[in-house]
């Protein structure tokens with residue numbers, strides 16, 4: 001197409017954009033990608049990856065304690081925050097470099113500046129002023145942490161973006177929010193020795209997750225020493241002369257902390273992107289409205305990942321980007337199936353979940369058979385740790401199909417990834433039953449549950 005400078009212009013070099021750019025270039029398309037921050041996006045730079053490394057760091061606290069029951073003496077462990085922070089930052093830099101190499105290797109032209117949409121086929125690079133004519137534009141700009149609803153004095157708090165760079169480990173931390181990001185950081189910092197309070201306006205944590213897991217995780221977090229204040233709305237934050245942040249709530253005592261992490265939600269990154277000028281339809285929170293093929297209301301503009309606010313997870317963004325690239329340039333159109341997507345919450349204990357919760361399945365009109373198991377993990381018998389694993393299977397009584405599997409406990413994320421294969425294949429409870437157990441393991445319970453919950 002002589003008319004166009006490139007076949008594809010991708011805005012945002014995060015999970016979805018990078019995958020779409022590389023695959024499209026592999027199909028022979030001339031591709032340019034713009035990134036206004038660091039290559040790699042949220043997951044690599046300020047999301048999944050550094051977060052999971054923090055989670056690993058935090059769990060050593062339990063390991064040191066548990067070791068004693070098995071005969072080890074490890075002295076008094078101590079933790080050095082700058083060592084962890086800097087090691088994680090270095091790893092993030094390494095990974096960002098790999099993402100860059102991947103793009104360069106695929107011959108994708110990289111522009112490290114902000115891009116805005118000027119029309120259905122036109123993108124402008126803000127710093128250089130360069131205007132690019134593109135046959136296709138892919139919006140993969142992700143999301144940003146939103147202080148929502150706005151809190152008076154909210155600027156005294158930090159978002160998950162800043163938590164990775166704290167100059168020192170705070171003594172007291174207030175986490176505002178009850179979603180997975182809020183709870184993961186609460187869990188991490190508690191184990192690193194910080195006094196953590198979680199303040200959430202809902203009456204329980206993790207809205208949308210399986211009820212039986214929500215209740216058990218809540219209790220486990222309290223048991224780990226986190227103070228939970230539920231049903232509490234924050235009114236304002238003020239700074240005291242000694243630097244302390246004081247959060248005032250609609251009910252109850254104010255809370256003092258050295259750091260206030262506001263993790264009340266994320267919003268699609270479309271502000272000032274120029275999409276409205278090009279005629280792209282946006283949804284109520286600014287998300288790009290797309291069809292199953294990630295096509296927006298403008299035929300030449302597609303969008304993938306968090307900016308579409310479908311399922312805001314890295315593997316989903318990657319797969320949507322891949323489907324777009326194959327469909328637009330590879331001659332093999334396909335669409336991501338959003339029905340069965342496993343996910344984890346990397347608190348300690350962690351959650352692994354796939355498919356419908358019992359509540360969702362019930363609301364959808366299924367007649368259900370529910371199986372559950374709760375037990376003490378083998379390791380805890382000798383370590384003495386007060387810990388239980390909980391598993392729930394949600395089965396369609398009519399077809400015997402496994403609708404959902406939900407796990408709270410050690411390695412739940414790892415286990416659920418494998419279970420998700422079976423659920424994606426349409427496994428039935430009978431398939432689980434005829435699967436031979438692997439002993440001794442926690443996961444064997446998944447194939448040995450025989451009694452329907454009454």
Ligand code: FAD
Nearest residue numbers: 012014015016036041042043047115142305306312313314
């Ligand atoms: P992003 O990865 O956010 O990439 C968008 C990119 O676009 C960014 O680099 C941004 O700088 C750039 N950009 C935006 N506007 C412009 C512009 N105008 N011009 C140029 N560049 C622009 N997901 C999981 O699956 N597992 C997890 O454990 C997990 N943990 C998370 C923990 C945290 C703390 C957070 C915040 C998120 C986590 N996520 C996790 C979610 C995951 O990070 C996102 O779903 C994923 O990164 C979305 O990818 P994306 O391509 O849509 O956007």
